[in-house]
Amino acid sequence: MFELNANLKQTFEETAKAMRLRLQQKPSVDALRFMVVDRGIGSFRMCQKLDCRGLSSIAQKGRIVGVDGSTNNAGGPFPYSFTLQQALAKVCSSKEEDVVITDAISPLTMKDAITEEEYRDFIKRNLAELEVKAALEALDKFNPRVVLLDGSLVRYKIESAPMWETLKNRALAQDAVLVGVVEGISTNIISSCLEDALELGGFPASDWEILFGLLQVGEILEIVPGLFKEGFRTFFMRSSLDPKPIGIDLLEEQQEYLAEVSNLIFTLTPQDGRGIPLWLDIIDKNVRITDAVMEGLLNTYLGEDYAEFLKPKRERRQM
């Protein structure tokens, strides 16, 4: 074995100690739950797994659709990069065709010159747009009751505002419930509300930190209206044995369906999984553009010699 650098070792030890200390300072679960209720941040409620009848009553109103997107980059350094994007809307049925929308982008084919930063931003916005488009098409095609989108609804509102408005209006008109399922919670709203009560060594806490282990399996924390993202209703749910909850967004206009949606998501999530409804996982697997595909496309259309030219040195690393 290598002799570990003494300095490195020490730094590690100190860091580990600090982490442990911070976790020890975190109030107990009971105390946190009390604080959340006491300060009017939200309320706790248990959801239920739906039985056949429950599922049928949803299915009667319409289908379940999931939407997800995927981006993969290939090629070399900017502007030689080549981006493939794909959005998929899949209806919960074994028979019907999926809605697939793909797009291929490269800085070299854009009308205006663009910086690397702008390009990255464009890609982000474009993907959101593709997903919204797919969702729109799915609304037309499948007449769904519930549309599960992978990621926060706010993201669409920010990154693809005009399209999002269309989608929102259409969904409201059709009485289709738009649901954003957030895997990684990155907000810190609850934590900032509790800031004074949490004395975590002066560092601000984030929401996932507080929510970790706070909920029981099948329990949701409904955040009071207005506290979170304007125009949306948000709740957190521990939908599986995994102690990290997921976040769920609804349109404010559709908040009456909160119970129905939470029960449905709880039902569709594997007990011992990471908490994401299986349907979204299936879609994720279907939509994903793998590196192998990208490489194959590049080799086929660019030729191996050019592909080799673009390949970063680091990919040739052998160790």
Place this chain on the structure above:
Amino acid sequence: MQMQVVGLTTPQEVYVASKDRKFRINELLVLEDPYQGNLIGEVVESNSYNRFIPLSIGSSIHDADVLESLKHLGYSISEDEINIAKVKLITEASFPVVTGSSVRLPAFDEVRGHLLKGVREDGLLLGEIKNTEETAATMEDDLKGLCEMFSGGKLYKTKNVPFFLDLRSFQQYPHIGVFGGSGSGKSFGLRVIMEEIMKHGFPALMLDPHYEMEFSESQESSEEKRDFKDNFRKFQIGEHIGVEFLNLSRGDLLALLSAVSPLTEAMSSAIESLHLRGDTYLSFSNRLELLSEALEMGRLRIEQALKQDMEPMEREKYIKMRQLLEEYQNIPLPSVQGIAWRLRRLHNSGLFSHDIKPVKEAMMQGKLAVIQGPIWLLQVFSTYLLSNIYRKRRDYKDGELKGEASGDYFPPFIIATDEAHNFAPKGRDAATKGIITEIAQEGRKYGVFLILATQRPTLLDETVTAQLNTKIIFRTVRASDIGTISEETDIKAEEARRLPYLPSGDAFVSSPLFGRTVAIRVRFPHTRSPHTQNPLDEIQLHRESSEDKLFEAIKPHLPIYAANFARAVEEINRHAGANYEVRTLKAALDTLVEKGKLTRKASPLGDIYQATDI
């Protein structure tokens, strides 16, 4: 339905994937390679894979409740699977197949050459080629539904491509091996082959140690009734046919006697000197008996006996004995006795009371001659019979070649047998081995073909096995036999692995004519074997009919009083010609009571048996 080539390819082998079509082993596919044109491949392995249900345990996908809920919402995860087939190209491509090439099922005309060989009229219709329904749908109509199949308890017209074994190709590939364990459908297969040969009127000879090759009863369930009463003749050795002693060469005689039980060196040389040209059975056996008696008495006692007064016949006998003793003084007594015993056994079987003319006649008429007998006798007899008719055919053919077309015509023919390992065993001698080996090696020249069936190919003589060009292989479980089959055929490892699991009636045909192994299912025979009754049914049937008989016999004598059994027995025996005793009658009556045909009533005078009122 979309299929395409996926993954790494080679010029010999590719993988083909499809989302909605399951592949079936042995089906043919067309690979549309953009550069090499259409290539034909055969599925050798078929897999299905569901990427959402991984093999690993503890994966979150295994939540059955969620899957059930999704199903309720209309999505069944099991339908989201990928089917993958390993496909071997029938002819090697020049370079690897292009990945992504689309794949489709062939139309019949594209693969005709791989499925049908020769002209249909000259083919033996053995059954269907498995898993060819879709292709068969594009076949010309007169090839459709040619035979009946039996599967899963149902009889139906085949929907697959028919399988023909070209009779004309026998000249090139003359001999057939039929392998398969018991219950594998081998006997059925053999029956079908023989039926087809009869349809063509090709002369044939079949050795039948199981007494099962009977072609006169058509299948009851079959739609097309067909029997072969006029196309075959059945001969039992000793009953209908036998050996003409007068025509026996010394070699034949030696073979016959050794077939009963192997001969010692001394016996063989004794026969050499004892058997004379022109001997009949009587003259030969008399000689043996007399010599044996003489050897037992010894010269001295014979001389003494001759000095006494006796009938002229008696005297003549002793003179003859003295003469034999002088002539054959070196032959030991046990040898003579041994020969005599063997000869008697052959005689008792009736072997010497008939000849083989009827067999030859049947074959001349283009019929199938079925030779039945216990296996030891079959061995003895067929040695003689096969050598005889083979020689006849050879002499005719050789004469023709030499331009001396003088010999009697004898047609080409097929020899078929089950339990072939008894007739040409590996590692030990059998009377028939010589002639079968000879035919295996040079029968082709003379148009004499072999069909050898056995459940133990490993026990079959290797020289013979090597000459079997076409092999029909049914289910085989024994590892050693599978090993032999793999060595002797072009069967692939994937197919060898399937051998123990083949359903009864399914077989692989390995033939140089096809250049690959063809998976077939043998058709339903037109006729049935006399042994198809289940032993359990037989017992029940027999029991019922004997009870009925008993009841009929007893009926006129009812009621029967237990006190008066003796008289009842007497009367019943007299009228019905039976021979009951008091004890057996009582048991029989009790059985009938049990079956409800009689009732037993107790009375002061003992039980009374009465007919049950209906």
